[in-house]
Amino acid sequence: MQRIYLDHNATTRPHPAVVEAMRGCLEDTWGNPSSQHGPGQDAKRALDLARSRVAALIGAEPEEIIFTSGGTEADNHALRLGATVQGGRRILTSVLEHAAVRDTCSALTAQGFETVVLPVGSEGLLDPALLEGALKEGAALLSIMRANNDLGTLQPVKAMAAMARFHGIPVHTDAVQAVGKIAVEVRDLGVDLLSLSAHKLYGPKGVGALFVRRGLHLGPFLTGGPQERRLRAGTENLPGIVGFGVACELAQSRLAARSLQTRHLRDRLERGILEGIPGTRLNGHPEMRVPNTLNISFEGLVAEDLLLNLDLAGIAVSLGAACQSESRKPSPVLLALGRSEAEASSSLRFSLGEANTEDEITRTLEVLKTSVARLRPRRLP
Ligand SMILES: Cc1ncc(COP(=O)(O)O)c(C=O)c1O
Incomplete structure (x- = not known):
């Protein structure tokens, strides 16, 4: 895999x-x-x-x-x-x-x-x-x-x-x-x-x-x-x-190239999620942001379920602010933005690096769409 x-x-x-x-x-x-x-x-x-x-x-x-x-x-x-x-x-x-x-x-x-x-x-x-x-x-x-x-x-x-x-x-x-x-x-x-x-x-x-x-x-x-x-x-x-x-x-020598490349892929991933998966929302400032990071809430889902589905497909992402690993409580970061506990617990962090490729983003979007569709009916009323 x-x-x-x-x-x-x-x-x-x-x-x-x-x-x-x-x-x-x-x-x-x-x-x-x-x-x-x-x-x-x-x-x-x-x-x-x-x-x-x-x-x-x-x-x-x-x-x-x-x-x-x-x-x-x-x-x-x-x-x-x-x-x-x-x-x-x-x-x-x-x-x-x-x-x-x-x-x-x-x-x-x-x-x-x-x-x-x-x-x-x-x-x-x-x-x-x-x-x-x-x-x-x-x-x-x-x-x-x-x-x-x-x-x-x-x-x-x-x-x-x-x-x-x-x-x-x-x-x-x-x-x-x-x-x-x-x-x-x-x-x-x-x-x-x-x-x-x-x-x-x-x-x-x-x-x-x-x-x-x-x-x-x-x-x-x-x-x-x-x-x-x-x-x-x-x-x-x-x-x-x-x-x-x-x-x-x-x-130092690669800063500009790294930034350009990860921003391009991150923005593609972001558009793909926000436009292609209903009930998704960006967390944090859309522009005042490092070029590699994307934090998204998936309404009605527990982020951990989605993370495990992605992991089974070989895709490593993080709960980020969704959960402080040992306590399993939503972290103060998303709550500090005024998100509800449910919203905070439905958030995943995607953070890209210089070796990521267009094909990886395409595959991630495919897996995300099928995973969200599979998980949602069980979660939404
Ligand atoms: C913002 C921030 N500060 C500090 C640290 C801690 O750095 P280290 O893992 O080198 O101890 C991290 C690591 O996740 C971090 O993201």
Whole structure:
């Protein structure tokens, strides 16, 4: 059976050049970058090269990149230490944030911080006027994601960061779902802290980075050795970092082509569903969106049934915001857009990648139509 992978927001298949570079690193560049001898210095050069490649992708200086174990750690570092840079106990964030931010805010609340969770409108956009009101009251940190993982909706982080700067409030953005899909430029955005993750951009899992703007005095997340400017102690995951560097270089050179190709296929899939299957509705903002993501409610269906039908046909999609896997409750993301629990539970996320083809979209539409027709009579009154 030919498998069709439409879940690139969950993870991407590492690019062959990434795999090759990681193998090379494991076989030949296995020294410790902190060692002063030849093998150590070879490893240090590989580390430096990867750092400059990651920095180049987001327009940062190499010294502003701290390698982490992934997006989750970058978010934890940004929030837990970012909120203490300047004093104050209030953290401003949005209702759409990934659990890495949301649950970290909850943990900080238990430690005496106050978290203000800003709502979004029906298309998933934050209201600048509400943000302005919240900023006026002062805050230790503003953390707003650039692209939402479930909807793909893009927040106007540049404008929000400018508002926060005016009030002297540091800004973090979780750009895990944006980097590699759209141009992300830290100076243009005007943020102080930015999280990214390798496995969302054809790199390996378990490695990511936190951009820390030069001049921001962030505390260490892990203490121990002097690695990562003493902000993140521990011998570096060099094979992962090397793979991440190659993935970033590829992302930079292929950004325009990837974006064009995935947008074209995503839009075809979207039209095919909305025009060809009755009772379907797009979730999130139709334009302010990364080019690869599509989130659709299928009225009268339980999304999980549809997902399993698609999986049986070899098509991998995700419940996305429809369900938080362990609790099986609709996630706050769709409820935050004002959707009912039933609507939220009927939503599927399709997230495309650079290897998807026209034929795959044609087949997905065929399978979707037959699956929805098969499932619906049992569900609708
Ligand atoms: C928006 C967002 N932030 C953070 C993460 C966590 O990244 P990682 O899997 O690298 O820990 C993810 C992963 O799904 C994500 O989508």
